[in-house]
Amino acid sequence: MQWLVVLRLVALSECLVSLILFPTQELKGNREKLEENGMLNEYLEKYPYSPAKFLSENQNKKVTCESLRNYLDLTYVGLITIGTPPQTFKVIFDTGSTDFWVPSVLCNTEPCQNHERFNPLSSSTFKLPPGELRTGELRYGSGDVIGFIAYDTVKIGDLDAFRQGFVLSTWVDLAFWSIASHDGVLGLAYPKLAQAGGTSIFDKLWKKGRISEKLFAFYLTSGGKRGSMLMLGGVDHSYYSGELRWVPVTKRRFWQVALNSISVNGTIIACHDGCQAILDTGNSLLNGPNEDVLNIQNIIHAQHSFKDMYIIDCNATTHLPDVVFVIGGINYPVPARSYIRKEAFGTCVSSFTSFPDKTLGSKTWILGDVFLRLYFSVYDRANNRIGLAPAV
Incomplete structure (x- = not known):
């Protein structure tokens, strides 16, 4: 997700402390909210509450599969x-x-x-860090989040992370979040990318023996269909065909790998001398250097509309070529039906976009959900590698 994260620590005012201790706004209970949104039955089936579960430090090690909801092929959201x-x-x-x-x-x-x-105040396991309260500013490509550091029990599927650090936001950028389908973000990149401090949820689950393998995997559906899945601690091989092809992580911050080239009809059109690619489940598009993206827009006959949007003929899926990403010497084609997406009112646009800034460098691509819907992906922290195979 074009998420560039910066933390700024400052002292928290006495006013904020008093608000934490004595919130003035009365909120509905979590059960009432779930019931209003039609989510109560689904939640109770997936997360039957038992106080003993929050006290147990000896849960069985196994693969946890967390279902994700596909929102119009734009975001994939799970419950925690x-x-x-x-x-x-x-x-x-x-x-x-x-x-x-x-x-x-x-x-x-x-x-x-x-x-x-x-x-x-509704959680008996909530804790603040010792000493002065710490605030953090998380700066993303699409907006900022400001909040303070706290600790509590976090649950993903049947996995508990006790005393897990996280940021409780007190301000969120209106520009990107007011109509978002998600409430928050749970990062799964390398620890070096974090700026809020503490141990990430994935690392805590591994250190506490909650998962049997230090890896996770994603299966993302297309066409708004159900069945998208996050797998923690193992891989369900029924979600892909053939064999996983492994490629080493080149820089242990993002899930970043070497990209050999990008070609169309056997001709290299971008990344001529090799470049880098970041696999990003939080990004719905295919982002690249401006010059390379413009070249691809010309090849697929996409016409500039406004800002970074390029309009394309909806019927072009039948004759436009695949754009092939070569990773680890293996071809990963992205067909026109995948890189052309239909917007509101029947307009079709290209899924290739340029970076909004130069932070990641001039030779880096971000392969978001357009790519990851086609290829089942495994993120292996134990061996610092990524596995890819055609999704079924």
Whole structure:
């Protein structure tokens, strides 16, 4: 997810401390919210609450499969809970960032009011870090999040992470979040990318023996279909065909690999001398250097509309060529039906876009969900490698 993260630590005001201790706004209970949104039965089936589960440090090691909801092929959102008793949130499991945040009851801006907000007073396991309270600013490519550091029990599927650090937001950028389908973001990139401090949820699950293998995998559906899945601690081989092809991670911050070239009809059109690619489940598109992207737009006959949007003929899927990404010497074609997406009112646009800034360098691509819907992906922290295979 074009998520470039920066943390700025400052002292928290006495006013904020008093708000934490004595929130003035009365909120509906989590159960009522789930029932209103038609999510209660689904939640109770997936997360039957038992106080003993939050006290147990000896859960069985196994692969945990967390179902994800596909929102119009734009975002993939899963349910997690925080606190005791649990409060439920919809989050993006993001390989393009590491920090974890959800809204707090202290966030009274319009975007926060349209999402679930965590209430510390409703959780018996909530903790603040010792000493002065710490605030963090998470800066993403599409907007900023400001909040403070806290600790509580976090649950993904049947996995508990006790005393897990996260950011409780007190302000969220209206520009990107007011109509978002998710409440927060749970990062799965390397620890070096995190700026909020502490141990990431994935690393804590591994260190505490909650998962049997230090890896996770994604299966993303297309066409808005159900069945998208996050797998923690192992791989379900029925989600892909053939064999996994492994490629080493080149820089242990993002899930970054070497990209050999990009070609169309056997001719290299970009990344001529090799470049880098980041696999990012939080990004819905294919982002690349401006010159290379413009070249691809010309090849697929996409016409500039406004800003970074390029219009393309909806019927072009029948005759436009595949754009082939070569990774580890293996061809990974992206067909026209995948890189052409239909917007509102029947307009079709290209999924290739340029970077909004030069932070990642001039030779880096971000392969988002357009690519990852086609290829089942495995993220192996134990061996610092990524596995890819055609998704079924």
